Every structure is written in structure tokens, then in C-alpha cells.
Amino acid sequence: MSDHEYTPKSKAGKWFNDRLPLLTLANHLTDYPTPKNLNYWWTFGGILTFCLITQIVTGLVLAMHYIAHADMAFESVEHIMRDVNYGWLIRYIHANGASMFFLAVYIHIFRSLFYGSYKSPREIIWIIGIIIYLLMMAAAFMGYVLPWGQMSFWGATVITNLFSAIPLVGEGVVTWLWGGYSVDNPTLTRFFTLHYLIPFLILGLVVLHIWALHVPGNNNPVGIDVKKPSKDTVPFHPYIVIKDGFALLMFMIVFAFFVFYAPNILGHADNYIEANPLVTPAHIVPEWYLLPFYAILRSVPDKLLGVVAMLSAILILAVLPWLDTSKIRSAVFRPLYKQFYWILVADVLILGYVGAMPAEGLYLLIARVATAYYFLHFLVILPVLGLKERTIPLPLSITEPVLGGSPNMAMAKKKESKIE
Amino acid sequence: MSDKKPERRDFLFTATYAVGAVGAAAVVWPLVDQMNPDASVKALASTEVDVSSLKPGNTITVLWRGKPVFIRRRTQEEIDVARSVKMEDLIHPEKDEDRAKNPEWLVMLGVCTHLGCVPLNDKGDYDGWFCPCHGSHYDTSGRIRKGPAPWNMEVPKYEFVNANTIKIG
Numbered sequence: 384m385s386d387h388e389y390t391p392k393s394k395a396g397k398w399f400n401d402r403l404p405l406l407t408l409a410n411h412l413t414d415y416p417t418p419k420n421l422n423y424w425w426t427f428g429g430i431l432t433f434c435l436i437t438q439i440v441t442g443l444v445l446a447m448h449y450i451a452h453a454d455m456a457f458e459s460v461e462h463i464m465r466d467v468n469y470g471w472l473i474r475y476i477h478a479n480g481a482s483m484f485f486l487a488v489y490i491h492i493f494r495s496l497f498y499g500s501y502k503s504p505r506e507i508i509w510i511i512g513i514i515i516y517l518l519m520m521a522a523a524f525m526g527y528v529l530p531w532g533q534m535s536f537w538g539a540t541v542i543t544n545l546f547s548a549i550p551l552v553g554e555g556v557v558t559w560l561w562g563g564y565s566v567d568n569p570t571l572t573r574f575f576t577l578h579y580l581i582p583f584l585i586l587g588l589v590v591l592h593i594w595a596l597h598v599p600g601n602n603n604p605v606g607i608d609v610k611k612p613s614k615d616t617v618p619f620h621p622y623i624v625i626k627d628g629f630a631l632l633m634f635m636i637v638f639a640f641f642v643f644y645a646p647n648i649l650g651h652a653d654n655y656i657e658a659n660p661l662v663t664p665a666h667i668v669p670e671w672y673l674l675p676f677y678a679i680l681r682s683v684p685d686k687l688l689g690v691v692a693m694l695s696a697i698l699i700l701a702v703l704p705w706l707d708t709s710k711i712r713s714a715v716f717r718p719l720y721k722q723f724y725w726i727l728v729a730d731v732l733i734l735g736y737v738g739a740m741p742a743e744g745l746y747l748l749i750a751r752v753a754t755a756y757y758f759l760h761f762l763v764i765l766p767v768l769g770l771k772e773r774t775i776p777l778p779l780s781i782t783e784p785v786l787g788g789s790p791n792m793a794m795a796k797k798k799e800s801k802i803e
Numbered sequence: 804m805s806d807k808k809p810e811r812r813d814f815l816f817t818a819t820y821a822v823g824a825v826g827a828a829a830v831v832w833p834l835v836d837q838m839n840p841d842a843s844v845k846a847l848a849s850t851e852v853d854v855s856s857l858k859p860g861n862t863i864t865v866l867w868r869g870k871p872v873f874i875r876r877r878t879q880e881e882i883d884v885a886r887s888v889k890m891e892d893l894i895h896p897e898k899d900e901d902r903a904k905n906p907e908w909l910v911m912l913g914v915c916t917h918l919g920c921v922p923l924n925d926k927g928d929y930d931g932w933f934c935p936c937h938g939s940h941y942d943t944s945g946r947i948r949k950g951p952a953p954w955n956m957e958v959p960k961y962e963f964v965n966a967n968t969i970k971i972g
């Protein structure tokens with residue numbers, strides 16, 4: 384794993400390391416050569432690790448007080464909020480932590496889209512990332528069901544009913560998922576079990592994600608390969624550790640703002656009403672981080688095709704490395720891709736907005752156009768663009784544009800001639 | 804591999820894999836099947852409802868197997884509208900006569916066939932039911948007329964035990 388042989392200094396360290404090379408691993412993580420031009424968009428990997436640990440720790444504590452039973456779940460959450468010492472704080476951190484987790488993961492994904500981090504040789508890192516993202520959505524959805532409020536119950540009903548769209552076996556699958564003929568106690572207990580399990584699956588995948596990352600090393604804003612270790616790289620510690628740490632502090636300020644000043648702003652008031660299988664809330668909306676996909680689901684008038692469109696919207700990301708035909712990674716050198724990138728960002732934001740609105744009239748029309756564009760971007764624009772686009776010449780090394788003052792070589796050249 | 808004749812050893816390998824696969828499947832099945840409805844859930848099969856207090860134009864909602872069931876005592880006007888619809892205008896063609904044997908009484912699962920929400924009474928473009936979740940419109944016979952739901956609301960097995968009591972299930 385390491386680029387050079389490592390021998391612990393102390394005799395005891397050497398004895399231990401010969402038997403279990405943990406110190407070699409620690410040394411690799413410390414010295415890991417990192418491109419020196421990484422910007423702040425690269426700090427979200429560390430932030431996401433923090434988010435995962437936060438969710439696991441707060442979740443563990445909540446599980447000590449929560450009761451997974453249809454008759455008691457809602458009350459036990461109120462018990463946590465009112466009676467348990469600091470229960471309100473722990474629950475608000477956990478609930479808002481999920482939103483912060485998704486905020487960070489979306490920035491992380493869109494950073495990858497901008498700088499082409501999913502391209503060869505990093506396809507496996509990317510695919511593991513998409514699996515983690517899918518598991519995050521599953522965990523978040525099931526976690527939202529646990530308080531057994533109105534949104535919990537009806538969200539669970541709607542999402543599990545998506546499986547009824549499967550031809551022939553759909554109804555059987557849904558009954559199997561529920562453990563009954565509707566969302567009820569058996570559903571709640573299994574959701575609790577899975578909600579507890581998934582974070583640890585994610586943790587395992589994060590290890591693989593980082594392992595796969597450490598084989599080729601980080602991509603960087605210029606998107607060209609770096610020789611490592613060389614003058615293009617700096618050791619992970621202390622350089623990246625400090626930078627990640629600073630970004631994490633900034634992120635925690637945002638996190639703390641939500642926890643202490645607006646703990647319920649990202650939730651839905653209806654979830655403070657206990658689940659009632661006889662009354663559907665007037666307007667069912669999922670949590671904000673699922674809204675773009677919800678908009679895609681609703682924009683298709685056919686049940687099965689709607690579900691297929693929604694799943695495809697996520698799974699299409701897994702084959703992205705092969706849909707994007709351009710060999711150039713960074714959007715900095717792809718003037719057209721850069722514009723389409725920002726259109727895609729706007730498109731997803733629009734989908735998120737209309738996902739929160741009623742599915743009728745103008746909103747429905749906008750959702751349909753935005754859905755069509757989403758697929759157009761991945762299935763048509765990206766493959767064609769890679770073949771047609773005239774890219775800007777790449778610099779020879781990541782040091783060159785840094786010294787020239789611009790990531791664009793032509794600009795750097797211009798500056799150089801001015802200096803001369 | 805292909806030009807070699809299968810040997811005794813190849814046979815043993817294949818037989819071992821096959822037995823292993825059957826064994827694994829036999830162990831996995833109980834782990835999968837435990838998630839299906841258990842005996843106590845299945846036991847709650849039927850429920851009896853007193854409908855004597857229902858006036859024409861009123862609906863009550865009762866819980867059966869964890870799901871809402873609509874019982875509506877329809878007005879003559881609603882019955883006429885439901886029975887006059889042409890079959891070719893329906894997404895899921897079903898005669899009102901088949902859905903409501905006794906035309907005054909419409910009994911059906913109050914579950915939208917799209918994604919399982921509970922539709923609202925006396926709402927929508929067809930004056931029947933309207934699902935607030937994703938905008939499915941049902942007529943006075945509970946048949947889907949507009950929106951993403953694929954089927955009419957389901958009519959469960961039910962019978963009149965006596966003039967005032969309906970037994971569902």
C-alpha cells in the first residue's frame with residue numbers, strides 16, 4: 384500500500400508491526416501524497432466521515448431510549464425530547480445530522496461531476512460512492528419512519544408501495560416488506576433493525592471507498608495525473624488534515640445553526656402528529672434531500688414507468704464513467720461541459736423545488752421538462768459532448784498553472800510573457 | 804477444459820456444489836419467509852360494522868386489516884351517474900353493477916391504487932374521491948378516471964349479515 388518501505392522506530396513497534404502491520408497503515412495514511420492544488424471542495428470527504436460518525440454515535444444513544452413499537456414509538460420519541468437528559472439535543476443532532484449528511488454528500492457528488500473524478504482510473508471509487516449514497520437514502524427513509532408520526536407512516540406507505548409497481552409479484556413483495564396487509568408494527572420493528580444495520584454497512588463501504596481512492600490517489604482541480612510523491616504533492620498530514628479540519632469547523636457552524644436555532648425547519652410539522660392509518664395528510668412530501676427524485680416519480684403519469692424513471696435517475700449515475708466519453712477530467716478545460724454542468728445543477732434544484740409543490744398545472748409541466756432534461760444530459764449530451772467538444776490545452780503539471788497563477792495554460796503563458 | 808472428458812472428480816465437484824446450493828437455499832428460506840404476515844396478523848381476517856346510522860350521501864371509514872374501508876350509502880343521483888358511464892371512458896373498465904351489488908351501498912378499500920394513500924371523500928373532478936398525494940380522481944363508483952393510479956379502488960369480500968350489519972372479510 385505504501386510507496387516506500389516503513390520500519391517503526393521503536394523495538395516494540397517493530398515487533399508489533401511485523402505481526403500486524405497497523406503502524407505501516409498509519410504511516411501510509413499520514414504520509415499519503417496528496418495533490419497540492421486541492422481546493423475546499425475536496426474537504427467534503429472528511430466532513431462526510433464526520434457526519435457518519437455523528438449519526439452512529441447519536442443513533443446509538445437514541446436507541447437506548449427509543450421503543451420500536453407502533454403503540455409506543457411516538458411517545459418514546461416525546462419522552463426523549465422531554466425527559467431524557469439532553470435527549471432533545473441528541474435527537475436534534477441526529478435528525479438534522481441526516482440533512483447535513485446529505486448536504487455534504489451532494490456537494491461531494493457535484494464536485495466529482497465538475498472535476499471528472501469518476502473517470503478512469505477512479506470508476507470503482509465512484510461506484511462504491513453511489514452504493515453508499517443508495518444506502519444513505521434507505522437509512523434516512525427508514526429513520527424518518529421510526530418516530531411514527533403522520534409523515535413517517537404515510538411516507539412509509541408511499542415508498543413501500545413503489546414495489547407494488549413490479550409486474551406480477553409486486554403485491555406479494557409489498558406484503559412481504561410490511562409483514563402484514565398495511566404498514567404496521569411488524570414494518571416498524573424491521574425498519575428499526577435495518578436502520579441500525581445500514582450505517583455499519585456504510586462504514587464498511589467507506590473503508591473500501593478510501594482504499595480504492597488510495598490506489599490511484601486523489602483527482603485534483605486540474606484533473607491531470609500527478610507523479611507521487613513529487614513536488615506536485617504534499618503529505619496528507621499535516622497539510623490536508625489541517626485544511627479538512629478548518630473546513631469541518633465551518634461546516635459545524637452551519638450544522639450548529641440548524642440544531643440550535645432552527646431544529647425543525649427541515650422537518651415537517653405533520654410528523655408531530657401520531658400516525659393515523661385512517662387519514663392521509665393533505666400534502667405528503669419526503670425530506671428535502673429526496674425531492675428531486677420524488678419530482679421525477681410524479682412527473683410520469685404511469686405507475687410502473689414512474690418508478691422505473693425514478694430508479695433510473697439514480698442508477699444512471701453508476702454508469703456515468705462510460706457515458707461521459709471525454710478523456711479530459713476537469714471542467715476547467717471543457718468550456719461547453721462547464722455550461723452544461725451548471726444547467727444540470729439548476730435542473731436538479733428545479734426538480735427539488737417542484738418536488739415540494741403539488742403535482743398539478745404548471746409545476747407538473749416544469750417537472751416533466753426538468754425530468755426529460757435530466758436524462759438528456761446523461762444519455763445524449765455527455766456522450767456527444769466528449770466527442771465534439773474542443774477542449775482547452777492541459778497544463779504539463781499541476782505546478783505549472785499554480786506558478787503561472789491560472790489553471791488555464793494559455794492564460795498562464797500570457798501572464799508569463801507579461802512578466803518577461 | 805472443453806476437449807477433456809469429464810472425470811469422476813468433475814462429477815464430485817458438481818454434485819457437491821449442487822448439494823451446497825440446495826442446503827443454502829433451505830437455510831435462507833426461513834430467514835426470508837419470517838418477514839411475511841405472521842399467524843396473529845392473518846387471524847384478524849374479518850370485521851363487522853353496524854351501518855344503521857348511515858344516511859344517504861354519508862360515508863364511514865372503518866379499519867380492516869390495518870387498512871381503511873369506505874362504506875358509502877349512495878344517493879340515487881350518484882348511482883345514476885355511476886351506472887351511466889360508458890365502459891370505453893374508463894381506465895380500468897368495471898361495471899358499477901359488479902362493484903356494488905346492492906346499488907345503495909358501496910364498500911371498498913379506501914386505498915389509492917397508486918401508492919396507497921387514503922383518498923378524500925366528495926372531492927375531485929368526478930365528485931367521488933380524490934387522492935391528495937399524487938392527484939388521482941375516482942368517480943362515485945370508486946373507479947379511477949384521471950391521474951396516475953392504475954386500477955379502481957378494490958372491493959373487498961363482504962356481505963350483509965342482516966339489514967344493518969356488514970361483515971368485511
